[in-house]
Amino acid sequence: MRTTDRILAIMLGLAGFVFGILVICEVVYSQVGNVGHLVIPYEPVASFLREHRWKDVLVIVIGCIVALAGLLLLVAEVRRRRPDLSVLRGRRDDVLTAMSNRSVGRAITAAVDQVPGISSSATAVRRNRISVTARTGLRDPRDLESSVTAAATDAVRDLDLIGAPRLRVRVAHLRGSS
Amino acid sequence: MTPAPAYLSAETRAPGTIRTNRVVLALLGLALFLAGTAAVLVGLGVLGSARALRPVLDRPVETFVGDNRWIWAVVAATAALLALFSLLWLLMQARSNRLSTLPLEQRGSGGHTILNASALSAAVVRDIQDIRGVDRATAHLRGSPPDHELSIHVQLDGRVPARDIHERVVHRVIADARRALAVDSLATRLELDLPKVAQRDIR
Numbered sequence: 546m547r548t549t550d551r552i553l554a555i556m557l558g559l560a561g562f563v564f565g566i567l568v569i570c571e572v573v574y575s576q577v578g579n580v581g582h583l584v585i586p587y588e589p590v591a592s593f594l595r596e597h598r599w600k601d602v603l604v605i606v607i608g609c610i611v612a613l614a615g616l617l618l619l620v621a622e623v624r625r626r627r628p629d630l631s632v633l634r635g636r637r638d639d640v641l642t643a644m645s646n647r648s649v650g651r652a653i654t655a656a657v658d659q660v661p662g663i664s665s666s667a668t669a670v671r672r673n674r675i676s677v678t679a680r681t682g683l684r685d686p687r688d689l690e691s692s693v694t695a696a697a698t699d700a701v702r703d704l705d706l707i708g709a710p711r712l713r714v715r716v717a718h719l720r721g722s723s
Numbered sequence: 724m725t726p727a728p729a730y731l732s733a734e735t736r737a738p739g740t741i742r743t744n745r746v747v748l749a750l751l752g753l754a755l756f757l758a759g760t761a762a763v764l765v766g767l768g769v770l771g772s773a774r775a776l777r778p779v780l781d782r783p784v785e786t787f788v789g790d791n792r793w794i795w796a797v798v799a800a801t802a803a804l805l806a807l808f809s810l811l812w813l814l815m816q817a818r819s820n821r822l823s824t825l826p827l828e829q830r831g832s833g834g835h836t837i838l839n840a841s842a843l844s845a846a847v848v849r850d851i852q853d854i855r856g857v858d859r860a861t862a863h864l865r866g867s868p869p870d871h872e873l874s875i876h877v878q879l880d881g882r883v884p885a886r887d888i889h890e891r892v893v894h895r896v897i898a899d900a901r902r903a904l905a906v907d908s909l910a911t912r913l914e915l916d917l918p919k920v921a922q923r924d925i926r
Contacts, residue, residue: 547744550741554816555813558813562813566806572799576795598777599762601766604762607762608763615752615756615759619752621752622749628730629732629733630730632731636890642893645733
């Protein structure tokens with residue numbers, strides 16, 4: 546979101562700067578006695594606004610689009626952003642070590658993939674919760690869930706995270722296997 | 724000493740710019756939402772059915788603008804403010820809290836010693852990349868002295884557990900950096916990243 550914000554800021558900043566300068570030029574141009582526009586062809590816009598009434602469908606549709614775009618932008622900016630790094634227990638007070646949630650997920654996935662009987666796995670790391678989904682082709686998984694839980698728990702312990710996220714493990718049967 | 728947080732946001736070159744972008748874009752979103760909603764409400768006749776039948780650019784508005792020449796001065800001043808604000812907002816995007824030099828603690832009155840920050844960060848990167856299990860690393864100094872911070876990003880290759888690399892970076896590389904700066908404490912932010920697929924040793 547930060548990158549999107551920065552791209553939007555650069556685009557809108559540039560547009561605002563250029564538009565502001567052009568409007569000043571247009572005002573000066575018209576105030577010294579010239580007729581018509583200098584750079585911004587505003588006449589078609591003015592005619593459109595003169596010819597359309599507030600109740601016209603096109604005006605209402607444009608209003609809806611503007612309101613929706615504004616609402617989306619407002620919600621995207623106001624919504625609380627999830628922190629994307631998990632902090633590891635420090636070796637020194639002056640060193641703060643963190644790992645991206647994606648990396649935490651990769652460490653757990655790598656550990657779970659080592660469990661015999663597991664074909665593949667995926668891990669989603671969120672604040673206070675880690676969800677592991679492991680897939681097996683075995684007909685009778687039996688204790689597989691406890692093995693996967695143990696492997697994932699060990700991986701989390703090895704990372705030495707400060708936060709203690711809850712671990713949720715699910716073993717799914719591979720589609721098409723017997 | 725405050726306890727370390729359990730979660731962090733990704734590092735940024737300019738926290739102030741991030742906050743400003745967020746506030747400005749939220750205000751812009753609010754303005755668009757209010758303007759769009761107002762247009763829809765007028766069009767649907769909520770604010771009076773007579774108003775909904777009038778053109779968007781109404782004759783009284785044009786007459787008012789035609790009769791009051793001073794309105795153009797207001798338009799020009801508003802446009803100037805918009806251009807100025809936009810320029811400041813644009814320039815703000817280039818801000819960075821990275822340090823290029825670091826004044827070292829002065830001993831005696833024989834002058835000032837300034838350390839080129841890239842010299843320190845290059846040495847740190849070299850030392851980290853020598854550690855087995857590290858794919859690549861970047862480092863820089865940020866903040867403003869004396870509250871500066873060494874920021875290190877290490878991409879691991881997956882051959883060595885992250886915990887071991889963490890130990891080596893903290894106890895070897897950062898310890899060397901502290902010695903080089905002749906300080907007991909050096910605020911450091913260390914970010915470790917694991918690869919999608921771990922590399923394997925070829926035997």
